Amino acid sequence: MPEPGAFASAKSFRDKVVMPFVNKLKTLIKNLTIQCVRLKEEVIQLRKEKKRLSDDVEFYKGKIKDMSDRTELLQEKADDLERVKRYAGAEQIDTIIRKVKEQERTEQQIRRYDRSYGTR
Known part of the structure; x- marks a missing residue:
């Protein structure tokens, strides 16, 4: 902020320099506060989405494990069928x-x- 001139009154310095500067600061703080609130809401939404996706990943890990076990069992049955075919023709x-x-x-x-x- 500039220094007041030698012949500037306190009132004119306040009205012409200080108050516009204070108003700019108020506007900046208001805009930053709004942006902060929006970002906070976005973080909350992203956390919810991350939780949902983590739950989905765990669900599909279980599905993959089940399918892997089932595939292993089916492969064992296929191998048994091949054994029977070799034995009986x-x-x-x-x-x-x-x-x-x-x-x-x-x-x-x-x-x-x-x-x-x-x-x-």
Whole structure:
């Protein structure tokens, strides 16, 4: 802030220099306060979003673990099927599987028919 001139009165110095400077400071403080409140609200929202995303990550970690365990079990069953095929012969096992699938389809069609016509 400049020094008052030799012939400047205290009132004119206050009105022309000090008050405009104080008003600029007030405006600056007001704007900074508003910005601070907005940033605080944004931080709160970001924390909520981070919490939600962290929860999602934990959920999907559990899903991945479950799927990994299931994949391991299915791979074990596939390996067992290959062992049975080697022992009994691939053609014989494929024939058995085809017949069982046909039987399951027939049973499913019968169930649909029964539900459609109210029998059983």
